[in-house]
Amino acid sequence: MEAPAYTAGQVYDSFDIDLVIKVMNNTLLSPFFCFLIPVFFMFQGYTTSDLPVLVPFGWVGALAAFWGLKWYSRLYRNQGSLLFGPAALDWGEQIVVVTGGSSGIGELIANTLAVRNVTVVVLDVNPIVTENYNIVYYKCDVSKWEEVEAVSKKIVEELGHPTVLINNAGVVQGKLLIDLSPEDVQQTIGVNTLAHFWTLKAFLPEMIKNKAGHIITVSSVAGLVGMAQMTDYNASKAATISLHESLRYELDKRYLAPEVRTTLLVPGHIQTPLFSTTHFPQNFLFKFFVPSLQPITIAKAVIAALDEQHSRTIYLPFYVNFVPVLRLLPSFLRDFAQWLSYADYAMDGFVKVSGRRQDEGPLVKQEKQTSKAE
Structure with missing residues (x-):
C-alpha cells in the first residue's frame, strides 16, 4: 500500500x-x-x-x-511537596459534569473521558450522539438556575455527587453592539457567564464539604482583550476569568478548601462550529505566529490538568501568554497588535451556526437573508 x-x-x-x-x-x-x-x-x-x-x-x-x-x-x-507528587487520580471513581457536551469541544472531552471508564454527565439543550455507555445525558439549559437546580438533584440521586465540573458551554452572536437584540445579550451572558454561577452553586458545596474536586473553566483570549463585533462575548468571557480568580481565593481563604482545584483554560481561536464562519488571513506568517487550535489540543489540556491535580491557568496557543500585556502598551502599539492579529475584522460576515434560538430561525433561512442583503 x-x-x-x-x-x-x-x-x-x-x-x-x-x-x-x-x-x-x-x-x-x-x-x-x-x-x-x-x-x-x-x-x-x-x-x-x-x-x-x-x-x-x-x-x-x-x-x-x-x-x-x-x-x-x-x-x-497547590500546597505541594518538593519531593512527593500527588497520588494518581482514580479515574474510575470520578463523576464528571460537562456543560455544552453535545457538540464541539465538549463532545470531544466527554467521549475522551468516557474511554477512561469515567462516568460523564452531559448537560446540554441537545442530546449527545455517542456509543459510550458511561455518558449520561440530561437536557438542561444551563443559563437558567431553575433547570440547573432540578437537574443537579437528579444527578445526585441517580449517579452521586460530581467530583469534576467542566464549564464549557458557550455561544457567540457575532454582531456589532447596536445590532445586538436583548435576546442576544441575555443568551450570551446566560450561557457564557451565568451558567458558571449556577453549576457552581449546584455542585461546589459537596466538593467543599469533601475538600476534593476540580473545577475547569473554559474561557477565551477574548476575555483578555477587546475586539470589534464581539462586545457581548468578550464581556462574558472576561467575567469568567474574574470569577475563576475570585473563586480560587474564596476556596483558599474563606472555605478553607484549597484541595478543591481550579483550572482556567484561556484558548485562542479553535476550529469548532462555534467560530466556523470567522475569517483569518491565510498567509504563512499569520498562521505561524497566530495558529488556530484543533479541538483535540483543548481536550488533551483538560485531561492533563485533571491528571496533574493542580490549580493553574493554561494559555493556548503560545501567543496568548502575551495578550495580557497589550493593555500596558502605548496606544499606537496596541492598535498595531490589533491590526496584526486581525482581531477587529475576523467576525466580518460572521454567520451564527451554533446555539441558534427559535426566534432566529433555521440556519438556511438566515444564510438566504444574508445573501439578499448583500
Missing part, C-alpha cells in the same frame, strides 16, 4: 511558533540539555574560568532559576 502523499502546504500547516517553542523547551531552554554544552568543552581541555565553559554555565544557572521558581510557584499554589 502506498504511503499518503503530502503537499508542502500540508506539511507547513503543522509548523508554527508553538512547535518551535516546544522544541526549544527541550533544547536551548532546558537546563539539563544545556548542561551538556560546558561539560563538552571541559572534556576538550577548557577550564571553568574559560568563556566557552563559563558562559554556558551562567546560562544553565539562569534557566535552572527560572524553571525552579516557576515550579515552586505552582507547588506553593
